[in-house]
Amino acid sequence: MPYPAEHKQEIRKRILESARKLFNRNGLTEISIDQIMGDAGLTRGAFYSHFTNKEELYAEAITHFIRAESPPHWQSAALATQPRCQSLARAILDAYLSRDHLEDVEGSCPMIGLATDVARSSGATKAAYRQVLAMMAGIFAENMGPNALAASDHRSDPGADQQRALALVAMCVGGMVLARAIDDPAIADDLRTAAHPYGVALAGWSDL
Amino acid sequence: MPYPAEHKQEIRKRILESARKLFNRNGLTEISIDQIMGDAGLTRGAFYSHFTNKEELYAEAITHFIRAESPPHWQSAALATQPRCQSLARAILDAYLSRDHLEDVEGSCPMIGLATDVARSSGATKAAYRQVLAMMAGIFAENMGPNALAASDHRSDPGADQQRALALVAMCVGGMVLARAIDDPAIADDLRTAAHPYGVALAGWSDL
């Protein structure tokens, strides 16, 4: 074996890391293999000894976000202050709608920057996207507070919690997607900060 | 004058209509001028006697959605049944989160299909997008019901209504953007239908 076994895996990880970053900023189709390989410190030809084609990279780069060893800056700050399980979901909500997250385009959640790109893509890419959504919705669903909308006060069924979690994810992702698309910083901030208290209320984590 | 004055305007409108449709389905950069002009029944060369370049088309195609004479199918059904002003906003919410709207990719609100494309674009394109957002948020803000979160019961200030409207738009757009990106029809439907009752509650339009 001319190269150690870890070498190929390490290079592959470096390509995925560059792809994740550049995809987040520019979308799946706007960035070229040349640019990704250049960012990873390689040339284009090497790409095809790691991936069969560009499309295969889409799904892998998206799931690479949730497999990453070191969380991005916008996450780590919030998660460090809220180590307990119940408040972990709340900390994720806080971090997700933070200004740090809005500004960290390259390190942000791929659901924000790749939403419409994924909608136009196929199979494996959509499956990877669904995995990220399921992870976020799952954390929210498992830590739901009382449902202010439910008729009865006692614990609602898990299906309803899942629905509530999806509505919460929709508001978080939607707020961030819109904030990124709006060039008026005041409105972008309003989208972010307005979503927060209503998200907290929706989740039943009383803020007041 | 070799051609009537309306002729140029009519052709221009036809190009914008084709562009709006094809952009909605494929994004701003994935569709070529050839394809747009072909859809409008013309050849590529004619494009440049109507627009200076492709980028100029982006903004015009987006604002063309709110200037359109005949509303898309997913809108007209809901709006016909709710002609009064207070319930107009509610009808728009219903229509926006309807299955008709989810499936009508070409005729849908451009905020859904172009969100991340616009985030990567510049000046005029972002301004057009902001215009669509402002229109939707404005209609919601002007027809807000009582705020369940506010401490006092009496009418809250217009700034707070605007904030609430933005959170509502975020949930509607976010729900639809995610539903389009998810290939599991059950989850896509959950995103759409879960956002609805919480949107109604958020707006203070009691549903129960």
Add this chain to the structure above:
DNA sequence: TGTACATCAGTGAACGCGCGTTCACTGATGTAC
């Protein structure tokens, strides 16, 4: 009314460019002796 004309919307070949992908090759590596 009929004909010649000026206008300009629309055509389509051509341009330079960057893309995804291929492939013959180079050269750094661990192994065998």
Add this chain to the structure above:
DNA sequence: TGTACATCAGTGAACGCGCGTTCACTGATGTAC
């Protein structure tokens, strides 16, 4: 320990292709006489 070798990760020129844009030309139109 030192040298020859087999392996294969990485290189970079080349390919066909479609893109946005340009431009000399065509031909349908309303107008002037």
